[in-house]
Amino acid sequence: EPEVTQTPSHQVTQMGQEVILRCVPISNHLYFYWYRQILGQKVEFLVSFYNNEISEKSEIFDDQFSVERPDGSNFTLKIRSTKLEDSAMYFCAIRTTSYEQYFGPGTRLTVT
């Protein structure tokens, strides 16, 4: 099973601040995803990223969100101006060549 790490494990930020969540796949992958899970709710798709471009995004992924792969290994999710409702677990996932998606342990984002 491919391994995915995420940092930080927990991020507390004030409303209006910018946050960057990081994902580091251990091995080489081409497809990356961000999902979020509000406490007690289902996992929701945010964005998919392939070949250094966004390939699909949900209506949640508005102009406050951006993704990039700055150095060929890290995959980041930036929230430019956090809102209270951005508080959630954020999961990075990678897709294998057989289309399976494997999730990282998540970052708990708390916006106060």
Next chain:
Amino acid sequence: GENVEQHPSTLSVQEGDSAVIKCTYSDSASNYFPWYKQELGKGPQLIIDIRSNVGEKKDQRIAVTLNKTAKHFSLHITETQPEDSAVYFCAARLGNEKLTFGTGTRLTIIP
């Protein structure tokens, strides 16, 4: 877009008994159906999946069945053990990209 419904939301079974979780999906073009197990404070863990060209798949105590005509799929766990206690999510994929998740089932195994 795709919509996935999952039942039941909670399920308690005696250790050693079987557990069944059911999901329905809305788009007949969906082609891939994974199941994830999520333990407290952790990310979803892929436990089994099935593709639309297969009706059933089994891996030790876990099996998944797919009925394309009815657009539903089920997870079966036999001989349940305490470590099976977790939240289970079904999902469906339309195309090659995003997964649409169900609302989850909290499974509790009673020793």
